[in-house]
Amino acid sequence: MPKQVDHQERRETIARALWRVVERRGATHLTMREVAQEAGISLGQLQHYFGSRSQMLSFAMDFAGEQSGLRVGRALGALGERPHPRDVLRAMLLEMLPLHADARATSRMSAAYVLEALHDEEVHARARGALLQGRALVEEVVRRAIADGYLAADRDPAVETDLLLALTGFATLLELDVVGPAAARTAVDRHLDRLFAATGAATGNLGADADADADAGAGG
């Protein structure tokens, strides 16, 4: 191996090794020694890149977030030039669930990170920041869908965004085999069907009068 290995590349190799360990055993009892072993380097080499376990975990979380972003980007790219917001939200939501190996590692790391956040202010701030960023992206799609007439104008974008994010609760149900992958996808689709119901936009009726009130969503 050449002496001048690209630092970012090496850090990403380590992050991927960390994911594999998390995938196998969860993040709670993760040690730097295990990650070094998985990455095929010495503990000393690993410590050259990350001064502490939490530094390593934070980098792996950030890198996982970037990778998720890239995967969502690719999924959205495949939807064509003006994708339906329903398909955009579906792609974003499904990527947050442990439905394939990389997403599962991300989901498990996030869960461990949230637990750490309960008694570590710095982790709390980081985890909160990442979630708020994700929330803002989803809310932007919802707001644009309302503006473009895809969603009824009486939908509250903040409430709809919260409900979409809350569906990440499927992560636990999937991990514990309480709900299978197909059932989780079906449920997400049902939620999106209902969210987009009662507007003319399903037929591509852009800019139509979106003041539909057939759905009593604002009641209660």
Added chain:
Amino acid sequence: MPKQVDHQERRETIARALWRVVERRGATHLTMREVAQEAGISLGQLQHYFGSRSQMLSFAMDFAGEQSGLRVGRALGALGERPHPRDVLRAMLLEMLPLHADARATSRMSAAYVLEALHDEEVHARARGALLQGRALVEEVVRRAIADGYLAADRDPAVETDLLLALTGFATLLELDVVGPAAARTAVDRHLDRLFAATGAATGNLGADADADADAGAGG
């Protein structure tokens, strides 16, 4: 203190001490020594009741589940003799979220338990069993609501149950201050509004023809 303290009572005292520690610091780094200190007993006395940390955690989880059940029971009792299934589901759902101290401790313990489950088959089986039990209770309410005409007959009870359970995803959003308690309640209400929309049952029209299809929930 008399020598013959009731064993179950003492175990519950310990469980409550454990909740308080979890509430303050999370369950990840929880030690038996901390719990003993919080309960005002010696480590030796604690070990008399629980042979290991995981035994102690399992008892605390079971006890938390029982207490949640009692709280839901009291909430349902307050709804009168023939409560609307919307109110029943609302009471069950809100109790699963960290909206008050006891529910928060339960929610945090559950989160830690799920992480342990990823690399411990016994914990996986226990956690899965508890969740399946909760899921069955929710599905029973949904099925009865359909049978009684409160919910449109074309609602799929399994899918609706999965969606309701997935809303426990609000736990993370609440813990990280991404969504506030009022917003979480509003979102749960919005979901229930939409679930119960488009049937005549909101006006107590029991046994009416529930074949409503104004809501395109079954679309693709």
